[in-house]
Amino acid sequence: MANDxxxxxxxxxxxxxxQDPGTTGALQYVEQxxxxxxxxxxxxxxxxxxxxxxxxxxxxxxxxxxxxxxSVWTGKDSYITGxxxxxxxxxxxxxxxxxxxxxxxxxxxxxxxNNTQNRMEDGYLLREVVDVLASVDFFGDEDxxxxxxxxxxxxxxxxxxxIKPLAEFHTPRVIARFMTEMVAPKIGQTIYxxxxxxxxxxxxxxxxxxxxxxxxxxxxxxxxxxxxxxxxKSLPFILGTMNMMLNGIATPNIRKMNTLSINLFNLTEKYDxxxxxxxxxxxxxGIESNFPYPSAQTEILFLQHCLRSxxxxxxxxxIFPEGVLFKTDDQSYVNTKKELLQQFNLHHIVRLPxxxxxxxxxxxxxxxxxDKTGPTKEIFYYEMPLPExxxxxxxxxxxxxxxxxxxxxxxxxxxxxEQSWIVPVEEIIKNNYNLDVKNPNKKAEFEHLPPEELIAKxxxxxxxxxxxxxxxxxxxx
Numbered sequence: 001m002a003n004d005x006x007x008x009x010x011x012x013x014x015x016x017x018x019q020d021p022g023t024t025g026a027l028q029y030v031e032q033x034x035x036x037x038x039x040x041x042x043x044x045x046x047x048x049x050x051x052x053x054x055x056x057x058x059x060x061x062x063x064x065x066x067x068x069x070x071s072v073w074t075g076k077d078s079y080i081t082g083x084x085x086x087x088x089x090x091x092x093x094x095x096x097x098x099x100x101x102x103x104x105x106x107x108x109x110x111x112x113x114n115n116t117q118n119r120m121e122d123g124y125l126l127r128e129v130v131d132v133l134a135s136v137d138f139f140g141d142e143d144x145x146x147x148x149x150x151x152x153x154x155x156x157x158x159x160x161x162x163i164k165p166l167a168e169f170h171t172p173r174v175i176a177r178f179m180t181e182m183v184a185p186k187i188g189q190t191i192y193x194x195x196x197x198x199x200x201x202x203x204x205x206x207x208x209x210x211x212x213x214x215x216x217x218x219x220x221x222x223x224x225x226x227x228x229x230x231x232x233k234s235l236p237f238i239l240g241t242m243n244m245m246l247n248g249i250a251t252p253n254i255r256k257m258n259t260l261s262i263n264l265f266n267l268t269e270k271y272d273x274x275x276x277x278x279x280x281x282x283x284x285x286g287i288e289s290n291f292p293y294p295s296a297q298t299e300i301l302f303l304q305h306c307l308r309s310x311x312x313x314x315x316x317x318x319i320f321p322e323g324v325l326f327k328t329d330d331q332s333y334v335n336t337k338k339e340l341l342q343q344f345n346l347h348h349i350v351r352l353p354x355x356x357x358x359x360x361x362x363x364x365x366x367x368x369x370x371d372k373t374g375p376t377k378e379i380f381y382y383e384m385p386l387p388e389x390x391x392x393x394x395x396x397x398x399x400x401x402x403x404x405x406x407x408x409x410x411x412x413x414x415x416x417x418e419q420s421w422i423v424p425v426e427e428i429i430k431n432n433y434n435l436d437v438k439n440p441n442k443k444a445e446f447e448h449l450p451p452e453e454l455i456a457k458x459x460x461x462x463x464x465x466x467x468x469x470x471x472x473x474x475x476x477x
Contacts, residue, residue, distance in 0.1 A: 006136055010037075013129045022121040031235055032119045032129075038112070038242045040133050043070040045245075063106050068096050074130050081127035089118045089126070104251045112241055115234045115256065171200050171277045171319070172357065174401040179275055179317040179367060180204040182348075182411065187212045187222060189272035194259040194305055196229030199240035201275035203247045210248075224251055228271065230259045260301050263290045264308045271309055274316040278302035280363055281321070292339075295332035299324055304336055307344065310372045322364040323451075325349075326436030337433040341425055346370040349435065350407055351383040355393030362392075376425045380414040382407045383439045418442070 010033075017029035046062050053060035066072060073080070073088060080088060097113040100106040120126040180201065185191050191205045206227065213219050227249060231237040237256045244252035278299050288294035291304050299320060306316050327333040340346055348369040356365055370376075384403060386392065393399045410420055418441045428435060 009132060009136055013132045016125055016129050020120045020122045020125045022119040027235060028119045031116055034238055034242055035116050036133055039070045041246050068093055074134050082123040085127055086123040108241060112238055116238050172399055173200060174399055176200045176204045178404045180208050182369060183273055183315040183317050185209055185273045187218050191227050191273040192271035193229045193276045194302060195276050195278045196231040196240045196254055197236045199229060199243040202227045202229055203243055206247060206249060223249060227252060229254045230257055232258045259305060260284055260287055264292060264304060267308050270311040272311050272314045274306050274310060277319040293332040293335040300333050300336050307339060312372055314372045317367060317369050319365055319367050322436060325366060326434050328432040328434050334433050341376040344370045345373050346376045346379055348380050353384055353386045353393060356399045358394045378422050378424050380422050381437060382410060382420045385419055
């Protein structure tokens with residue numbers, strides 16, 4: 001079955017869930033769909049593990065016992081629906097899954113189900129949803145990881161239908177893929193996302209690294225020791241853990257916790273690669289003492305966390321709104337950027353067009369690429385142009401992977417074009433660590449100033465107008 005057809009079928013389950021009083025909102029039916037999809041696909045994954053073990057003359061011990069396997073409790077032999085189905089899910093299935101233990105995979109499954117619940121209240125509607133999912137063959141496609149694209153594509157489809165609550169943990173896959181390709185992780189390295197969300201960056205890194213496998217040792221490292229993430233909120237934590245497992249990582253190292261609660265003065269966890277998109281414009285209180293440059297703004301605290309979490313020689317690609325670049329009236333921002341330039345090599349900044357994260361936010365965004373290899377000498381800027389005829393990307397005309405091709409071609413040699421330019425670090429320092437350097441090759445249609453400068457200009461203009469009005473009044477007296 002083609003991916004679009006599967007996606008359409010799965011989308012119909014969401015329409016059914018909207019009819020249930022317990023899953024009327026987007027967050028509720030995303031959560032409901034997620035645990036059902038997980039149990040369905042995880043059994044198929046265990047079927048593959050068992051078949052492989054049998055072929056090799058070995059025994060595979062399933063992590064989910066027979067009574068609680070998807071095909072058993074949803075099957076026609078023990079067909080249950082209505083109140084009986086609800087009772088089984090609430091009093092047997094969930095308690096069993098929440099109590100799993102004995103190995104790391106079982107513990108992860110238990111953690112998932114301890115952070116979610118059955119939201120549906122109508123057992124007959126739940127049966128209809130189960131029947132739709134049961135009819136889908138996720139592994140009938142030649143692409144063994146087709147389930148990954150279906151899983152992420154379905155949530156992208158839900159968000160594109162103006163489901164705003166899901167926006168905060170969405171990074172377009174083409175952006176995540178570009179960032180991953182530019183840092184080029186290798187087997188043996190550790191990859192980390194401190195704002196993990198649905199594991200978009202970690203799954204991209206996994207698919208980039210998987211072709212590098214040469215032996216069992218490589219595969220073992222990739223499965224168990226390569227990928228690390230932290231996530232504060234329950235739903236994105238669930239989605240992220242499930243997404244990793246459904247992509248083929250049996251034991252993902254995703255922890256549900258507040259990344260910013262970690263004290264940077266005694267940090268021990270360090271990583272080779274960091275790929276992340278911190279939440280825009282968040283605020284936090286009570287943990288400022290964890291940071292060398294205290295602030296209530298989470299975006300600058302996440303940058304400090306990334307700086308201190310990178311191993312010597314490590315690489316980081318991180319997305320920030322424009323405000324982080326130009327903010328110079330807050331000492332925590334200035335000091336953080338000063339440390340970035342003095343102790344790290346900030347070698348590339350890619351400026352994305354308006355609407356790159358449409359329809360979830362219109363805030364102008366930038367991708368910063370830096371390595372822990374010594375101080376910055378110069379920064380190569382690349383400003384992605386919009387396709388001809390577009391004023392900005394949008395829900396109907398989103399950013400695409402081919403739009404990154406020019407940036408890739410210019411990357412190594414740092415070639416200068418109308419869309420690229422180089423700024424020596426001395427110029428950044430002279431401007432109080434303002435990284436918001438506009439394209440000198442572009443004829444500006446209007447002057448775009450940082451907010452503080454814009455306010456100052458407006459105030460000055462207002463004073464001039466007031467003075468002129470006063471003089472006019474004097475003349476007409």
